[in-house]
Each structure stands twice: as C-alpha cells, then as structure tokens.
Amino acid sequence: MGFDIIMAGCGAISRRWLDYLTTRPDVRIAAIVETNPAPAEAARTKYGLDCPIFGTLDEAISSVKANLVADLTYVTAHRDIVTRALRAGFDVLGEKPMADSEDAVRDILRTVEETGRRYTVMQNRRYIAQVQEIRRLIDSGIMGQSVMTCGEIFVAADMGSIRNQLEFPQLQDNNIHMFDQARYMSHANPVSVWYHSFNPKGSKYTGDAAGVAVFEMDNGSVFSFRGYNGAEGMHTSWDHVWRICCERGTVVWDGFGDVKAQYTDQLGTYVYHDLSIPAPKDPPDQHALALKDMLDACAAGRPALTDCHDNVYSIAMVLASVKSIREKRRVGIEVLDREPYLILH
Numbered sequence: 001m002g003f004d005i006i007m008a009g010c011g012a013i014s015r016r017w018l019d020y021l022t023t024r025p026d027v028r029i030a031a032i033v034e035t036n037p038a039p040a041e042a043a044r045t046k047y048g049l050d051c052p053i054f055g056t057l058d059e060a061i062s063s064v065k066a067n068l069v070a071d072l073t074y075v076t077a078h079r080d081i082v083t084r085a086l087r088a089g090f091d092v093l094g095e096k097p098m099a100d101s102e103d104a105v106r107d108i109l110r111t112v113e114e115t116g117r118r119y120t121v122m123q124n125r126r127y128i129a130q131v132q133e134i135r136r137l138i139d140s141g142i143m144g145q146s147v148m149t150c151g152e153i154f155v156a157a158d159m160g161s162i163r164n165q166l167e168f169p170q171l172q173d174n175n176i177h178m179f180d181q182a183r184y185m186s187h188a189n190p191v192s193v194w195y196h197s198f199n200p201k202g203s204k205y206t207g208d209a210a211g212v213a214v215f216e217m218d219n220g221s222v223f224s225f226r227g228y229n230g231a232e233g234m235h236t237s238w239d240h241v242w243r244i245c246c247e248r249g250t251v252v253w254d255g256f257g258d259v260k261a262q263y264t265d266q267l268g269t270y271v272y273h274d275l276s277i278p279a280p281k282d283p284p285d286q287h288a289l290a291l292k293d294m295l296d297a298c299a300a301g302r303p304a305l306t307d308c309h310d311n312v313y314s315i316a317m318v319l320a321s322v323k324s325i326r327e328k329r330r331v332g333i334e335v336l337d338r339e340p341y342l343i344l345h
C-alpha cells in the first residue's frame with residue numbers, strides 16, 4: 001500500500017515527521033496545508049517536495065489525490081482538522097495532545113465511530129527502547145503487578161509557539177508524554193486525579209510551569225507525578241525519571257541509561273535478584289519508530305499502539321487534571337466506548 005499524505009501544519013514538529021516520511025519510497029507528500037505559508041515553503045525546499053501548499057484542509061482535499069491526513073497543527077486546531085479529515089473519508093495520524101477540551105475529545109471519538117475511520121495519536125515516548133523493556137518486564141509477571149509508579153521531570157523548556165500562552169503550559173502541552181508512559185509501563189489506566197498546579201517564584205512562564213499530582217489507577221496502584229518546566233539546574237531527562245514498585249520488586253530508570261530492577265521470589269526474605277537491561281548504544285529516533293508502527297497499522301487495517309481509543313485515557317488524565325486544579329478537588333475519570341465517551345466527575 002502506498003501513502004499519499006496531506007500534511008496539515010508545517011511547524012517545528014513537521015521536521016521530525018518529514019525526516020522519516022521522506023525516507024520511505026511508499027510515501028508521497030501530496031499537499032501541505034498551512035495558515036502561514038513561510039514554514040511550508042521552507043519545508044518544501046529543504047525536503048525537495050513536489051507538492052502544492054493550501055491555506056485550508058478543504059481546499060487540499062478537493063484538489064489533490066490522497067489517502068491519509070497528518071495533523072501537525074497545534075492543539076487548539078486538532079478538533080477541526082481531525083473531524084474534517086475523518087468526515088471526508090480519511091484515516092488520520094496526528095500529533096499529541098488529542099484535544100484541549102472534553103467536548104473536543106467527545107466530538108473526535110463520535111466522528112471516528114460515525115465514519116468508521118481510524119485516528120492515531122503520536123506518543124513517541126512509548127517507542128523508547130527502555131520504556132518498551134520496562135513494559136515487557138512488568139508484563140512478564142516476575143515482579144507481580146504495579147502498586148506505585150513515580151515519575152518526575154525537571155527541565156528548562158523553551159515553551160515557544162502558542163504553548164506559553166496556555167494557562168497550564170506544562171500540563172496542557174507536555175505532561176501527556178509522562179502520563180501516557182506511566183499508563184503504558186505500569187499497565188494501568190486512570191480512575192481519578194488530585195492535581196496541585198503552581199508557577200514557582202522566578203519562573204519565566206506566564207502560566208503554571210510546575211505541578212504535583214496523585215492519580216489512582218484501575219489496578220489499585222497510584223501514580224505520583226511531580227515536575228517543573230522552568231527548573232534551574234540539575235535537569236532530569238525529558239524522558240523522565242521513573243520508579244515503579246510492584247508486588248515483588250521495583251524497576252527504576254533515570255531516563256537516560258540502563259533499566260535496573262530488583263525482585264524477590266519470596267516476600268519477607270529481603271533477598272533480591274538484580275536485573276540490568278542495557279541502554280541501546282545508538283537508539284533509533286522515537287518519531288521514526290512510532291511512524292513506522294502507525295503506517296504498518298494502516299497498511300494492515302489494524303489499530304496502532306496509540307489508537308485514539310487507547311489515547312483517550314491519556315488525554316483524560318490531562319483534562320481531569322485541569323478540572324482538579326480549577327475546582328481544587330479530586331476528579332474521577334471514566335472512559336466509555338460509547339456516548340458520552342468521557343466523563344469527568
């Protein structure tokens with residue numbers, strides 16, 4: 001199967017997509033859709049693309065032959081681009097986060113169901129070798145199921161684009177990576193959150209750049225998050241620092257190097273087996289691995305690992321966190337495979 005892709009949005013992240021897509025002989029960029037033609041023209045020159053540029057998705061759909069839409073616009077535009085593309089009969093691959101409101105999530109999932117098309121959301125961190133190893137380790141059952149997952153990120157982020165205009169820039173733009181990784185590695189989905197958000201003294205961000213949260217998960221475990229996107233010094237990895245306690249063992253990863261774990265065959269003896277899973281020497285690009293999986297899934301007619309029906313749990317963690325901050329309370333999370341798809345209570 002060949003892929004003729006209409007690419008909506010041609011900003012910073014489109015370079016990661018184009019770096020991979022332009023290596024594939026079975027992929028053709030059929031059109032770029034951009035409200036700002038300058039980056040689209042620059043991409044066309046850089047990647048030697050022979051495709052027209054349009055100002056709207058509708059113009060592109062009615063003008064070129066294509067069979068897939070990539071949505072690389074920013075979060076406030078995702079609902080419009082994704083639902084328009086689905087209604088026109090396209091499957092859609094799109095950048096995270098899926099949407100910026102409960103209403104938009106419902107609209108997108110409803111449109112997926114009504115059209116019978118697929119929508120897959122980019123969650124590239126799942127494809128990091130160590131993340132996959134942690135998932136495999138927990139799935140193997142030697143340590144039992146997860147009981148407590150701890151993740152933290154302390155970085156100095158360049159919150160360019162529209163991101164620094166968001167009310168909770170860390171939470172609404174970036175945290176979905178960590179939330180999605182926590183779900184994937186610990187093999188659990190969220191049922192509630194209590195989120196405390198704040199903008200530390202000295203922060204150069206307009207909105208809240210830091211937060212601390214407690215999520216209850218559906219296997220009875222707890223996921224604890226803490227992070228600050230304006231931290232001065234001692235930065236963590238962008239892939240986060242992790243500790244996952246399980247019934248009979250613990251796995252830790254500093255977000256850079258080897259995965260380390262200890263587990264016991266007999267509780268109470270404090271005798272542990274040590275495990276060390278080495279980091280790959282030359283890790284492949286996360287976006288390339290994710291895009292390969294997405295395109296393989298399209299070709300096979302199966303849902304990809306980060307299909308919207310899975311990803312709704314990750315975006316629900318963000319939206320429920322926002323509600324928790326606003327209402328200063330614990331918020332319950334319920335995901336349904338039918339209307340109303342997502343309930344935050």
Ligand SMILES: NC(=O)c1ccc[n+]([C@@H]2O[C@H](COP(=O)([O-])OP(=O)(O)OC[C@H]3O[C@@H](n4cnc5c(N)ncnc54)[C@H](O)[C@@H]3O)[C@@H](O)[C@H]2O)c1
Pocket residue numbers: 008009010011012013014033034035036039055056057072073074075077081095096097122123124161162173
């Ligand atoms: N997966 C990752 O690691 C990762 C990293 C960075 C950004 N992202 C995500 O990628 C998306 C884009 O981020 P970015 O950093 O490339 O932003 P950006 O601002 O650099 O690019 C977005 C582009 O979309 C265009 N655009 C907006 N609305 C449009 C519309 N309706 N039609 C056509 N074009 C439109 C803008 O003109 C802009 O050029 C965001 O959702 C962001 O969260 C993901």
